[in-house]
Amino acid sequence: MYLRQIWTIAAKDLRSEIRTKEALNASLAFSVVILVMFSFAFDPTSEQMTTFSGGLLWMSYSFAGALVLNRSFARELQNDCLDALVSSPAPSSAVFLGKALANYAILLVVELLSLGVFAIFYDVRLSGKLGYVALVIVLATWGMTVIGTMFSALTVNLHMRELMLPVLLYPFLIPALMAAMLLTTELLSGVPIAKNMIWMQLLIAFDVLYTALAVVCIDVVLVG
Amino acid sequence: MRQNILYLLAAAVVGLLIWNMNTIAGLPAQVENVGAYKIIYFHVPAALAAFTGFYVALFSSLIYLKTGNLKYDAFAAAVTEVGLAFATANILSGMIWGRFAWGIWWTWDARLTSMLVCLLMYYGYVMMRQAIVDPSQRARLSAVLSILGSAGVAFVYQSIAWYRTQHPSPVLGFRGGGGMSPGLEPPIYWNYLVFLCLGAILASVRMRQGEFATEIDSLRRQAHSH
Amino acid sequence: MPQALDIEGVYKYFGDFPALRDVSFSVSAGSVVALLGRNGAGKTTLLRILAGLSKPSQGSVKINGSVAREEKTRRGIGILGHSISIYDELSAHENLAVFGNLYGMSDVNKRADQMLERVGLGRVRDGLAREFSRGMRQRLAIARAFLHEPELLLLDEPFTSLDDRAIAVLQSMLQEMRESGKTIIMSTHQIREAMELATDVVFIQRGQVAFKGPRPPEMASDSGWLYRTYGDQ
Numbered sequence: 001m002y003l004r005q006i007w008t009i010a011a012k013d014l015r016s017e018i019r020t021k022e023a024l025n026a027s028l029a030f031s032v033v034i035l036v037m038f039s040f041a042f043d044p045t046s047e048q049m050t051t052f053s054g055g056l057l058w059m060s061y062s063f064a065g066a067l068v069l070n071r072s073f074a075r076e077l078q079n080d081c082l083d084a085l086v087s088s089p090a091p092s093s094a095v096f097l098g099k100a101l102a103n104y105a106i107l108l109v110v111e112l113l114s115l116g117v118f119a120i121f122y123d124v125r126l127s128g129k130l131g132y133v134a135l136v137i138v139l140a141t142w143g144m145t146v147i148g149t150m151f152s153a154l155t156v157n158l159h160m161r162e163l164m165l166p167v168l169l170y171p172f173l174i175p176a177l178m179a180a181m182l183l184t185t186e187l188l189s190g191v192p193i194a195k196n197m198i199w200m201q202l203l204i205a206f207d208v209l210y211t212a213l214a215v216v217c218i219d220v221v222l223v224g
Numbered sequence: 225m226r227q228n229i230l231y232l233l234a235a236a237v238v239g240l241l242i243w244n245m246n247t248i249a250g251l252p253a254q255v256e257n258v259g260a261y262k263i264i265y266f267h268v269p270a271a272l273a274a275f276t277g278f279y280v281a282l283f284s285s286l287i288y289l290k291t292g293n294l295k296y297d298a299f300a301a302a303v304t305e306v307g308l309a310f311a312t313a314n315i316l317s318g319m320i321w322g323r324f325a326w327g328i329w330w331t332w333d334a335r336l337t338s339m340l341v342c343l344l345m346y347y348g349y350v351m352m353r354q355a356i357v358d359p360s361q362r363a364r365l366s367a368v369l370s371i372l373g374s375a376g377v378a379f380v381y382q383s384i385a386w387y388r389t390q391h392p393s394p395v396l397g398f399r400g401g402g403g404m405s406p407g408l409e410p411p412i413y414w415n416y417l418v419f420l421c422l423g424a425i426l427a428s429v430r431m432r433q434g435e436f437a438t439e440i441d442s443l444r445r446q447a448h449s450h
Numbered sequence: 451m452p453q454a455l456d457i458e459g460v461y462k463y464f465g466d467f468p469a470l471r472d473v474s475f476s477v478s479a480g481s482v483v484a485l486l487g488r489n490g491a492g493k494t495t496l497l498r499i500l501a502g503l504s505k506p507s508q509g510s511v512k513i514n515g516s517v518a519r520e521e522k523t524r525r526g527i528g529i530l531g532h533s534i535s536i537y538d539e540l541s542a543h544e545n546l547a548v549f550g551n552l553y554g555m556s557d558v559n560k561r562a563d564q565m566l567e568r569v570g571l572g573r574v575r576d577g578l579a580r581e582f583s584r585g586m587r588q589r590l591a592i593a594r595a596f597l598h599e600p601e602l603l604l605l606d607e608p609f610t611s612l613d614d615r616a617i618a619v620l621q622s623m624l625q626e627m628r629e630s631g632k633t634i635i636m637s638t639h640q641i642r643e644a645m646e647l648a649t650d651v652v653f654i655q656r657g658q659v660a661f662k663g664p665r666p667p668e669m670a671s672d673s674g675w676l677y678r679t680y681g682d683q
Binding site for chain 3: 358359
């Protein structure tokens with residue numbers, strides 16, 4: 001039952017997103033723009049490029065991701081759908097997890113596509129490293145999704161919503177982004193993953209702790 | 225009653241501070257060739273007081289969620305803001321020391337950076353409170369943010385500490401430091417106590433202001449409902 | 451046999467301001483309650499508490515004997531607010547299916563089709579809600595509220611913005627619900643429409659119950675009677 005409710009919400013959000021492609025298009029375009037702008041900030045052909053490749057990739061992911069996350073609960077404001085969701089028998093945590101899963105799927109698609117653009121623009125060789133890079137993306141993106149969806153719920157009724165979300169979001173994301181940046185850079189420079197297991201553990205702990213906190217706290221946020 | 229406690233606390237702050245400053249002034253001028261080291265007597269207690277504030281705020285937020293009594297929310301908010309003030313004092317004193325010791329105003333050293341990130345996190349808390357009109361909704365949402373924030377503090381600290389650091393290694397005895405000569409450490413704790421008292425005074429004044437604001441909001445709603 | 455609705459000593463504060471003060475009344479199954487009062491009197495606040503969208507600061511709300519915010523209680527509640535709570539990017543049928551699944555219904559597709567026929571949207575079942583006219587969207591919203599056959603239906607200003615056809619649909623469905631012994635609570639300014647259905651009246655004034663009881667006979671012909679007799683201004 002709980003799973004069915006989660007899946008219903010996730011499927012509903014994904015279906016609306018696939019029909020309009022609003023968040024998808026905007027965030028993909030934005031992430032490409034960021035990747036282009038970075039080429040002016042650094043010399044994109046230099047040997048040193050690999051030392052900040054991870055940072056560059058995750059900057060573009062986190063900026064583009066905020067566009068997707070911002071819309072998550074705001075989507076429910078139209079016609080006051082949020083009231084109908086919250087008063088339905090679905091527990092708040094099911095609403096939250098459903099929306100988080102939909103965001104996760106959208107973010108992963110955007111990230112996968114911009115990873116390709118990134119590899120081409122900055123001549124990054126991914127072959128042989130893709131497995132661990134994908135693992136880092138999967139873990140760090142879940143952390144980003146959980147916190148972003150939670151803040152989207154927190155700010156949904158505030159009129160300064162669009163301004164509030166980034167200010168709240170990024171400081172909280174710093175530990176996860178830092179780990180993701182460091183791991184990506186190291187992996188792309190050919191350092192074996194075993195040397196940086198501690199950062200993998202940090203990512204996992206981050207995901208687990210914030211998922212738990214969000215699931216516990218979300219009812220207080222949604223029910224006044 | 226409340227007024228008298230405040231005066232008493234203020235007297236304690238002044239007294240302790242004068243006595244402690246006297247001790248600090250009497251300490252040797254140079255330690256380990258690092259100039260202006262005495263700023264540590266304000267730098268470290270400010271950090272300790274800031275974190276005390278953030279975690280007291282967490283505790284108070286949890287009590288609010290349990291009881292629904294807005295006083296605990298007002299207290300959490302006041303203590304968080306005071307914590308922010310101490311965090312700022314910590315960063316500024318760290319910058320001043322860095323200028324003397326290393327010749328630069330800012331360095332991306334672990335603990336300075338952590339404090340800055342925490343400052344930004346709780347700045348979001350203050351900003352969010354200002355954006356919410358209904359006091360009960362504000363209390364609820366900021367209590368949740370306080371819970372997320374205190375988990376954030378732990379993560380920020382651990383992760384940035386693993387990043388390379390140029391901060392002087394821990395000096396305080398209880399953190400396994402012991403880098404200070406005997407007799408140099410106690411004034412830090414005395415100043416911590418001074419800051420806690422000062423924080424209590426500031427929080428109390430801020431709380432009073434918050435209570436007035438809630439009352440005004442309620443009167444305004446009453447006026448509109450007629 | 452517990453009452454359909456039992457409200458006891460409910461207070462709701464926004465900050466220090468009491469939006470509801472010591473509200474107590476109970477409703478037996480099969481009643482239609484008109485919740486009357488001026489704007490800002492606390493009607494919507496009370497309905498939101500009954501719907502589980504908000505928690506009372508004090509006091510208790512029992513629906514068929516169980517606490518308002520519990521999952522199984524919510525399964526038996528239908529709500530229709532001022533806004534329609536319909537997803538514009540989904541089709542009429544998908545909209546109903548989403549809610550059917552959230553309510554854990556077993557025959558979602560069949561029931562959704564039935565409801566669409568009932569409100570006259572059977573022919574446009576796969577049309578996107580965005581492309582519907584205002585009246586069609588309202589009828590879809592009505593279908594959504596009745597989809598899971600609620601035991602208790604909460605209506606917030608149901609007649610204010612509906613077009614004629616939607617009002618006709620809503621009234622016939624309310625009538626049917628009433629005949630099958632379900633309970634209805636509606637807040638409204640439109641006393642005349644409400645009086646056609648209401649068996650009971652609760653009049654709220656500045657967060658307090660000023661009158662409660664069976665519909666006074668005077669109200670049938672004189673819609674201002676209640677306000678003049680029990681209102682204080």
